Amino acid sequence: MIGRLNHVAIAVPDLTAAAEQYRTALGAKVGAPQDEPDHGVTVIFIELPNTKIELLYPLGENSPINGFLEKNPAGGIHHICYEVDDILAARDQLLKTGARVLGTGEPKIGAHGKPVLFLHPKDFNGCLVELEQV
Ligand SMILES: C[C@@H](C(=O)O)C(=O)SCCNC(=O)CCNC(=O)[C@H](O)C(C)(C)COP(=O)(O)OP(=O)(O)OC[C@H]1O[C@@H](n2cnc3c(N)ncnc32)[C@H](O)[C@@H]1OP(=O)(O)O
Numbered sequence: 378m379i380g381r382l383n384h385v386a387i388a389v390p391d392l393t394a395a396a397e398q399y400r401t402a403l404g405a406k407v408g409a410p411q412d413e414p415d416h417g418v419t420v421i422f423i424e425l426p427n428t429k430i431e432l433l434y435p436l437g438e439n440s441p442i443n444g445f446l447e448k449n450p451a452g453g454i455h456h457i458c459y460e461v462d463d464i465l466a467a468r469d470q471l472l473k474t475g476a477r478v479l480g481t482g483e484p485k486i487g488a489h490g491k492p493v494l495f496l497h498p499k500d501f502n503g504c505l506v507e508l509e510q511v
């Protein structure tokens with residue numbers, strides 16, 4: 378069901394510093410900051426030849442990443458995003474296995490303008506999973 382790895386997201390305590398480090402120390406192709414108010418985050422995508430890294434920083438008062446950054450003040454890997462062809466079929470299949478879909482259970486439009494859903498980290502070996510329909 379899952380296809381390519383779309384991105385690995387890293388929650389960071391300082392978005393500008395993290396972007397600069399990827400640009401200068403790691404020599405990566407770093408995009409511009411994008412506010413995602415529907416998701417409570419500001420993101421910067423880093424383009425790698427085979428995937429992307431999504432730097433995440435809280436936006437607004439109820440950001441879903443606030444708790445994670447409180448527990449991991451230096452930052453940390455926050456989620457991985459797998460591509461799927463049909464997100465509703467994927468969701469329904471996963472619900473049958475007992476996996477918890479976060480939020481309302483309905484896809485939201487993600488940072489690439491495509492539908493996304495999140496699966497509870499406790500149901501996936503401690504790793505928050507994002508699905509993106511491509
Ligand atoms: C723009 C878009 C895109 O790419 O298109 C994005 O990525 S938006 C990216 C931001 N959006 C999201 O993450 C949306 C989905 N996320 C959520 O709904 C939330 O972040 C939850 C995953 C439910 C966690 O929320 P919160 O930290 O408030 O809950 P909580 O404190 O009750 O956490 C429950 C347990 O899960 C653990 N936990 C929390 N976040 C975790 C993470 N990212 N990875 C692994 N474990 C995690 C906590 O340590 C805790 O474990 P213990 O009980 O053992 O201590």
Ligand SMILES: [Co+2]
Nearest residue numbers: 386431458507
């Ligand atoms: Co993401």
